Each structure stands twice: as structure tokens, then as C-alpha cells.
Amino acid sequence: MNTPSDTSTEGTPPSASPGGTPPPDDAGGTPAPARIRSGWWPLLTRLHFYAGVLVAPFLLVAAVTGLAYTAVPQLDQLVYGEQLRVERVGETPRPLAEQLAAVREAHPEGTVASVVPPEAPDHTTKVVLSVPELAEQDKQRTVYVDPYTAEVRGALTTWWGSTPLATWLDDLHRNLHLGETGRLYSELAASWLWVLVLGGLLLWFGRRRTYAGAAKRNTVLPARGTRGVRRSRSLHAVTGVWLSVGLLVLSATGLTWSAYAGARFTELRTSLSAYPPELDTAASGPAAAGHDHSAPEQSGAGTAPGDVPAGLTVDQILDRARAAGLDGPVEIGVPAEDGSAWTVAQTDGLWPVHLDRAALDPHSGEVTSRVDWAEWPVLAKLSTLGVRAHMGTLFGLANQIVLAVIALGLTAGIVLGYRMWWQRRPTRGAGRALVGRPPARGAWRQLPWPGLVVAVPLAAAVGWAFPLLGWSLLGFLALDGVLAVIRRQRAARVSGPAA
Incomplete structure (x- = not known):
């Protein structure tokens, strides 16, 4: 066709x-x-x-x-089987905070951006680091950890979670x-x-x-x-x-x-406010302005620059999110600065999708903001589902x-x-x-x-909405016109002057 x-x-x-x-x-x-x-x-x-x-x-x-x-x-x-899967499934995973500490010891560069717990018993934990030299390329460093031994299995340069091979094929x-x-x-x-x-x-x-x-x-x-x-x-x-x-x-x-x-599609979505509601990541309550320094602090990996902030551990944040109903595969976003909340986002792209998100106070674990998939505008849902189907992940x-x-x-x-x-x-x-x-x-x-009166403005509107379609169609017409002139000239030379 x-x-x-x-x-x-x-x-x-x-x-x-x-x-x-x-x-x-x-x-x-x-x-x-x-x-x-x-x-x-x-x-x-x-x-x-x-x-x-x-x-x-x-x-x-x-x-x-x-x-x-x-x-x-x-x-x-x-x-990448060595990085993505564990060699032997254990009985009880180590705490995420312990796994995170092992990552920071092996990879002290950059800052911790997010933690992705294993989606299946034989999967590794992913710790995403924001590294300045990679951030310029819109990429990250993802470190893979055996959840049962806290052993670092390796690290890859990733693009929004995609492995180097997936990124290469996507660019191709x-x-x-x-x-x-x-x-x-x-x-x-x-x-x-x-x-x-x-x-x-x-x-x-x-x-x-x-x-x-x-x-x-x-x-x-x-x-x-x-x-x-x-x-x-x-x-x-x-x-x-x-x-x-x-x-x-x-x-x-x-x-x-x-x-x-x-x-053009972005302009349409903006005019229709067809984007997912934004999650407010500002911490609320007294903890946002400062906490009691006399109280003992708990942290996933210390308080050195680049580590997770003081307060609840990453495991405690995950427990609070699970209690709030964010089940299944999730990605835990680490606060980038003081006064920001942790974020926990569902990442289950299989149908039916589970894409709820919540922000949690780093000290109390209270859910300060939440955006559920049910609240997304219809066009935003269709766009997300369509992209996932196009990429083969729905x-x-x-x-x-x-x-x-x-x-x-x-x-x-x-x-x-x-x-x-x-x-x-x-x-x-x-x-x-x-x-x-x-x-x-x-x-x-x-x-x-009457058909031309309707067709010409319609073609112009389609050309505006799809610029490459419009310009290439004009190119086809120009090429067709040139070929017509060449054929007429050739026919005139063959026929010669009239007797």
C-alpha cells in the first residue's frame, strides 16, 4: 500500500x-x-x-x-547479561542503602540521581549517577548491583535507562x-x-x-x-x-x-494543556525549612557531597511509597538539593500500565504530592501509550x-x-x-x-501540519514539471518542423 x-x-x-x-x-x-x-x-x-x-x-x-x-x-x-542479571538468586535481598553504599565506594564520581530496585528476583539493582561529563551528552552512568550480595557487577553509560546497544540501535x-x-x-x-x-x-x-x-x-x-x-x-x-x-x-x-x-504536535498539546500534571517535589512542613540537628540522622550512604541527603534511608522511602499504593516496578528519584522531596514513580509499561508518581518528604516520609495515571489528560495518555507501543514495551x-x-x-x-x-x-x-x-x-x-476549492486549502493545512510532507510534495511537483518540459522538448525535436 x-x-x-x-x-x-x-x-x-x-x-x-x-x-x-x-x-x-x-x-x-x-x-x-x-x-x-x-x-x-x-x-x-x-x-x-x-x-x-x-x-x-x-x-x-x-x-x-x-x-x-x-x-x-x-x-x-x-x-549485558552480567550487568542485568544475577548469577544466583538468594533468599533475602540486602537493604538498598547497603547496595547504594557499595556503589558509592566503587563509583564516587558524580551524584546519585535515582535507584531502581530489581523488577524480578534475578534482576540486578540499578543505581543511576549523574556525571558532569556525561550530562553534557544527555547521558548517565548506571551501576548494576547484585541485590543479594551488594556486589557491584559493572557500570554502563546509559541514555534515559537504555543500554549502549539499545541507544545505538535507537539512533540508527x-x-x-x-x-x-x-x-x-x-x-x-x-x-x-x-x-x-x-x-x-x-x-x-x-x-x-x-x-x-x-x-x-x-x-x-x-x-x-x-x-x-x-x-x-x-x-x-x-x-x-x-x-x-x-x-x-x-x-x-x-x-x-x-x-x-x-x-506542531507540541504546540497542539500545549494549547490543549495535554501534558501530565506536574509533581510538586518541594518538601513540606518543618523539614523543608530545616530539621532538628540534635536528632540522630539516618542516611543511605553518609552525608558526603554526591550522596543521598540526610533523613530517612532509601529503604524507608520505598516502604512509605509501597504503603501509599505504589506497587510493582518503581524508580526512586533522589533529591538533587536540600528542601526537595524524594520521588517514587511506577514504571510498569506493560498493559495495563501503572505510572503513578509520588513525592515524599525526606525526613518524615509523608507523601507531599501525588499524580496518578487516572489524572492524566486523554491526549497525554494516548501519546504515552502510542510511544510505548512504537518502542515495543507496551x-x-x-x-x-x-x-x-x-x-x-x-x-x-x-x-x-x-x-x-x-x-x-x-x-x-x-x-x-x-x-x-x-x-x-x-x-x-x-x-x-468545488473539489479544488476544498482540496487546495486542505492540502495547504496538511503541509503546514507536516512540513516535510508539504515541502517534499512541492519538490515532487517541481520535478514533475521539469520532466514535462524535457519530454515536450524531446518530442518537438523528434517530430521536427511541420511541412
């Missing part, structure tokens, strides 16, 4: 012969009476064809790199390791993906309406008994039909963090499998699209060519004026 059209004859829609009569059904069925196509059909055909030819390479790269990213959890376990998928410039490739692919999918659906279902009998069953199943371009077209279209919902979701979620369309292994199937299906659809283009090439006489001819230009002249 998102690759080159199968049209080979100038000016002939894929569902009609030059005389306007539908071609024989792919499965040998009887064609329904011919229907007269408006100018919208050839225009959509031409748009789908050129967008497929020019954008499909970017989609192919996105599909292949996305397929590699779906295997990140398994690859992490393979490459997002920008091909070309920085901000490279992000344009993924945004271009995501911007056109939904156009190609919707356009392909309209073309395919419009084509099937012209057939009667058994042929209609081939709308969602590959046609049997066909060969050549008809077989390729059927496989290409049916693949797109089955993958259409997933492809549209990937297009929408991919655009939310793109450079230009993502900025439904666990099932999510990974679905993404892999979509990536493989998209790759197959692209290959079939180019195969159709090659199969529809002229093979006889002087008109032989390497690929099929494109649909005829000038289809917009056949559009009714």
Missing part, C-alpha cells in the same frame, strides 16, 4: 482499460458494469505512484532499522547516526506513510468495487490462480490492508517526536512480535511495489523500457471546481 503504483499506460487508471471498461477480474470473475472515474482517481493514482517511487527507499530503511530495534530486550540480555532508527540532519529521513518516511496507506486503501477498495462475484473475496485475501503483475498487485495490496492499522499507528507515533511535525513480547511482523510486511510490500513497476514495463518494439510508465500528468484539470 505504500510503494510504486502498477500503472503502465499513460492516463489509464489501474482499474480501467483505455476504453473505460474494467479489466478481467484477477480471479477470473465477471466484471461489474463500468463506472466512470472522476478526476480524483487518476490524481490519487499518480500521487500514490510518485510518492511510492521516491519515498519507499526511506520507508525501507525505517522498516529494516525498526526491525532490528524490536529485538533490543533480547539483545540486551545477550550482550531515528537518524542513521547523522544527528539532527539524519532525523529528516525518519520524519519524511513517517510523514508520507499515512498518505500512502490511506491512498492505497482507497485505490484497492475502489478497484474491488468494480468487480462482481467471487472477485470481491480477494479484497483481504491474495487472489489465487493469478500470475505476473496481477499476483504481485494482489499480494502488495492485501499486505497493506492487513497492516494498515499498525502502519498508521507507527506513522502517527513516529511523528510525535520528529523535528518539525513534532513541534505488551511485552507480543508487542515485539507485532512490530516485527509489521516491519517485515512493510518490507515485503515495498519490494512487491517495485516488482510491479518492473513487471509493467513495455517489452516490445521501440518503446521498451526498464520500468513501467507513470500515470498521466494533468489529472488535476479533471477535478470539479
